[in-house]
Amino acid sequence: MKSKKVLSLVATVVLISGVLAGCSSKSGGSSSGTKSKEVKITMLNSKGEIQSQLEDAAKEFKKTNPNIKLDVVVTGNGQSPFEKISAMYASGNAPTLAMLDPTDIIKLNDKFEDLSKQKWIADTVDNSLDTIKTSDGKVPAFPFTIEGAGFIYNKTILDKAGVDPASIKTLNDLKSAFDKIKAKGSEALAICSADWSLAGHFLSIAYADQSNDPAKVNEFFDQLKAGKVDLTKNKPFNGLIDTFDVMKKYNIDKKDPLSATYENNQQQVGTGKVAFWFNGNWAWPQIKQFAGDNDNFGFIPVPVSNNASDYGNSGIPAGVTKYIGVDNTTSTKAQKAAAEKFLNWIVYDKNGQDFLVNKSNIIPAFKNITLEPSSALAKSIKQYIKDGKTIQFITTTPSDHWSKVGVSMQKYLASKIDRAELAKEIQNYWKNVGK
Structure with a gap:
């Protein structure tokens, strides 16, 4: 009897151990024989202003995906995303996920997975994939x-000066607003001297204002490349530079305009030292640090003439400005699956949506995300989109456009060259693209 009891007890222990091992395997327990191997993926982030938010998102994602570790690498200050990604590929250290400008995605599309079968494709905002989608549907x-x-x-400064932002429809209206603000003892404007802002965003308005038809804007680029455009006789270009000349006159840093920094400008507009600053809704996280979370901020378009009905005077450049590609050159099947899982987490998980909209103040490109951005700047952009008052956000200029043409814009900002010389330098850039 005694021996039978011992054998029975041993059998029971073995049976229970087997059951527990099975449960451990199914639940991802810590047994060395059953634990899934950790998949490590990396992401190149070209939006430095949300680096901490992305790092927090990686931690949140890991809570429900414990076998995936996501590390976020930020593009260096002053380095273009294309330079960074090119260096990473050249060193054999390509990131699994790469957040890039549309033009870089187009240029490197053969290095990325085709995501056309992903679930989120059906939930994208209309036309949000048009820029990067290839002719064969990739x-x-x-x-x-x-x-x-x-x-x-x-708005606090504008109210003090008796300026209604909605009343600014022409260049003369803008100048009048600047004068009223100065008369009340405040500074009217700050100009960001960064090349990406001057060439990538501000000058690009002249390109977008060529036509409300994207095909005709592309034709304009073709004419520039062929050397058939004289910018000194181009109405949208001259109109934008007329506005820039007024901006230079009222610039808080006009004595040393190239000393202005993006960080100082954020503080100046956030604290109310200046009333206006040309930039985008991506600047809100930093402005908020100085202004607090309130609705006293918004956007007005950049007027380029004194005829309010001229195309562009009532439109804000808006569109998808950043895309994320999944590497298909060196990433393993497991890494690619993990990367795709993270993208789906952003779109469909409540914590992913919270990261995107509430934490990063981003306007999502997905119709299923119903969260509304809380930032005043994102709300303002969404209203322009809703009202149909937008112009094309030029995102497909060559990767070196803002760095090379940006230098020309900086020279003009500092009055080192005149308008004719600026036009010539821009034209020469386009004539030599790809050569």
Whole structure:
């Protein structure tokens, strides 16, 4: 009897151990023989202003995906995303996920997975994939954010000066507003001297204002490349530079305009030291640090003539400005699956949506996300989109456009060259693209 009891007890222990091992295996327990191997993926982030938010998102994602570790690498200050990604590929250290500008996605589309079969494709906002979609239907990237740009205003300063932002419809209206603000003892404007802002965003308005038809804008680029455009005789270009000349006159840093920094400008508009600043809704997280979370900020378009009905005077540049590609060159099948899981987490998980909209103040490119951005700037952009008062956000200029043409814009800002010389330098850039 005794031996039978011992054998029975041993059998019971073995049976229970087997059951527990099975349960451990199914639940991802810590047994060395059953634990799934951790998949490590990396992401290149070209929106430095949300680096901490992305790092927090990676931690939140890991809570429900414990076998996936996501590390976020930020593009260096002053380095273009294309330079960074090119260096990473050249060193054999390509990121699993790469957040890039549309033009970079187009240029590198053969390095990215085709995401056209992903669930989120059906939930994208209309036309949000048009820019990057290939002729054979490949979707090489995920639309990360819709953004817009224009004159950011601090309503507290405008109210003090008796300026209604909605009344600014022409260049003369803008100048009048600047004068009223100065008369009340405040500074009217700050100009960001960064090359990406001057060439990538501000000058691009002249391109977008060529036509409300994107095909005709593309024709204009073709004419520029062929050397058949004289910008000194181009109405949208001259109109925008007329506005820039007024901006230079009222610039808080006009004595040393190239000393202005993006960080100082955020503080100036956030604290009410200046009333206007040309930039985009991506600047809100930093402005908020100085202004607090309130609705005293918004956008007005950049007027380029004294005829309010001229195309562009009532429109804000808006569109998808960042896409995320999934590497298909060195990433393993497991890494690609993990990367795709993270993208789906952003779109369909409540914590992913919270990261995108509430934490990062991003306007999502997905119709299923019903969260409304809380930031005043995102709300303003969304209203322009809703009202149909937008112009094309030019996102497909060559990767070196803002760095090379930005230098020309900086020279003009500092009055080192005149308008004719600026036009010539821009034209020469386009004539030599790809050569």
